[in-house]
Every structure is written in C-alpha cells, then in structure tokens.
Amino acid sequence: ILNVEQSPQSLHVQEGDSTNFTCSFPSSNFYALHWYRWETAKSPEALFVMTLNGDEKKKGRISATLNTKEGYSYLYIKGSQPEDSATYLCAWHGSSNTGKLIFGQGTTLQVKP
Amino acid sequence: EAEVAQSPRYKITEKSQAVAFWCDPISGHATLYWYRQILGQGPELLVQFQDESVVDDSQLPKDRFSAERLKGVDSTLKIQPAELGDSAMYLCASSLMTDYGYTFGSGTRLTVV
Numbered sequence: 001i002l003n004v005e006q007s008p009q010s011l012h013v014q015e016g017d018s019t020n021f022t023c024s025f026p027s028s029n030f031y032a033l034h035w036y037r038w039e040t041a042k043s044p045e046a047l048f049v050m051t052l053n054g055d056e057k058k059k060g061r062i063s064a065t066l067n068t069k070e071g072y073s074y075l076y077i078k079g080s081q082p083e084d085s086a087t088y089l090c091a092w093h094g095s096s097n098t099g100k101l102i103f104g105q106g107t108t109l110q111v112k113p
Numbered sequence: 114e115a116e117v118a119q120s121p122r123y124k125i126t127e128k129s130q131a132v133a134f135w136c137d138p139i140s141g142h143a144t145l146y147w148y149r150q151i152l153g154q155g156p157e158l159l160v161q162f163q164d165e166s167v168v169d170d171s172q173l174p175k176d177r178f179s180a181e182r183l184k185g186v187d188s189t190l191k192i193q194p195a196e197l198g199d200s201a202m203y204l205c206a207s208s209l210m211t212d213y214g215y216t217f218g219s220g221t222r223l224t225v226v
Contacts, residue, residue, distance in 0.1 A: 004155065034214055043117070044204070046214040089155060098168050099144055099208065101215070103155030 002026055004092045006104035013080050014112050020076045021107040023090035027071035032093040034101060035064055035075055039086040047075075047088075080111045115139045119205050119218035126225055131193035134221045137186070138207030144168075145182060146215065147190050148204040156204055162188060195225045 004025045013019050025033060032051045038044040048057040053068040061078045077084055087108045091101035118137040126132045138145050143164050148156035159178065161169040164185040173180065177196070182188040192199055202222050206215035 006155075036215075036217075041219075043219045044215075044217040046216070049214045091155075098161060098163075099210075100146075100158050100161060100169055101156075103148075103157070105153065105155045 002092070002094070002102050004090060004102050004104040006088075006090055006107050008107060009105065010108040010110070012110045012112065015081060017080050017111075018076065018078045019080055019109065020074050021088055021109075023073045023075070023104055025071050025073070025090070025092040025102075025104075026094070027068060029094045030068045030071075030092070031095040033066055033068075033073050034091040034093065035073070036089040036091065037086045038089060038106070044089060077109070080109070082111045082113050085109055085111045115216070117205055117207055117216050117218035119221055121221055122219065123222045124224070126195050126223070128197055128225050129194040131191065132195050132223065133189055133191045134203050134205075134223075136188045136190070136205030136218060138188070138205070139216055142207035142209055142216070143185070144208045144210065145188050146206045146208075147180060147188070148206065150202040150204060150220075152201070156202075159190070159203075192223075195223075197225050199223060200225045 007022050035047040036044040048064045050066040055066040063076045066073045087106040089106045091103045145162040147159045150156040159173045160180045162182045180190045202220045204220045205218045208215050
C-alpha cells in the first residue's frame with residue numbers, strides 16, 4: 001500500500017512566525033512530488049511540482065525542498081500572514097503510474113493576526 | 114485565467130437517491146480526474162480519463178458509481194443509489210499531460226441524509 005504522510009495535522013501560529021511542514025512518501029519508483037494550497041471555499045492551487053533530489057523551489061515567502069532518497073519534502077513559510085491560512089496538501093506521483101497522485105491527508109495552517 | 118468548472122457546488126440528497134456531478138476541464142487538457150475527499154483524509158482518485166477513455170477506475174465503486182466523458186471534453190460522475198458514506202467533497206481536476214501539475218475545480222460538497 002502506497003502511503004503519503006503529512007505532519008503535523010494542524011498548526012496554529014501567530015502572524016509573523018515562520019513555520020514548516022513535512023511530507024513523507026515512498027522513495028522507490030519516484031517521479032514527482034506536488035504541493036497544493038487549499039483555501040476554504042476555493043479550489044486547490046498548485047504551488048510546486050518537484051522532480052529532482054535536492055530540488056528547492058520558492059514562490060514568494062513559501063519554499064520547498066525535496067529528498068527523494070529518503071522520501072521526504074519540507075514546505076516552509078517565512079513570516080506567516082493570515083492569508084496563508086489554508087490546508088497544504090502534498091501528493092506523490094510514481095513513475096509506474098499514469099499521472100495518478102497519491103495525496104497526504106494535509107496540514108491545516110491557521111495564522112492568527 | 115482558465116478554470117475547471119464544476120457544478121453543483123453543494124448537493125444534499127437522501128440515501129438511495131441518484132445524484133450527478135458535472136465537470137468542464139480547461140480547454141485542451143486531455144487528462145481529467147475525479148477525486149473524492151472524505152473529511153480528515155487526503156483526496157483519493159476515483160477515475161482518470163485520457164480523452165474519452167478510462168485510464169484508471171480501480172478505486173471506483175462500480176456497483177453504484179459511473180463516470181463518462183463522451184466527447185473527451187466535459188465529464189459526469191453519477192452515484193446511484195447514494196449511501197450515507199458517500200458524503201464527501203468530489204473534486205475534478207485536469208492536466209495538459211500526465212506529468213504536469215493539476216488544475217482543480219472548486220469541488221462539489223455532497224451530503225447524504
């Protein structure tokens with residue numbers, strides 16, 4: 001059974017705090033790791049698609065790293081703002097499937113002003 | 114910016130009734146996915162289409178669920194009869210190719226009473 005795990009399940013921080021979440025995934029048959037941000041009442045929005053071991057991607061105050069050998073990715077948010085409040089989903093794309101993503105259960109971030 | 118359209122946004126139905134959801138992907142996206150997210154879990158693939166062909170429906174409960182994408186454009190997901198355990202968010206997504214990130218619709222929240 002392919003398992004993608006995210007931690008923590010939820011997180012409450014104050015505005016201005018920096019935070020990070022973890023996604024662990026199968027290291028074998030790896031093709032890509034996706035991160036999505038899902039705000040309440042909106043569509044999940046793609047943040048990053050990462051494919052190479054050691055890859056680092058950045059979008060504004062949000063960045064992500066990838067370790068395919070040990071099967072984990074970190075998502076960092078620097079100086080959290082209330083508008084960062086959302087559920088952050090990671091998803092594993094294996095090399096032997098057809099584009100199907102296996103999602104983690106998500107990390108829900110609440111940023112208090 | 115192009116969007117994936119889904120309707121309805123919310124649906125309340127009684128158990129044993131039939132219910133249908135509609136999705137219109139981004140124009141030109143050959144791959145279309147239906148995912149189901151039960152509260153507290155990550156989205157799980159129900160069915161994947163490449164153009165009008167089903168690529169993966171291994172997790173679709175075929176005794177009650179059906180999906181079609183007749184002309185390789187929009188798609189309909191049907192449940193008949195609905196059961197209490199079908200209460201979930203049903204997400205549609207499309208991608209240009211199977212190794213690209215997804216673009217999600219805003220989902221249909223189904224409540225079966």
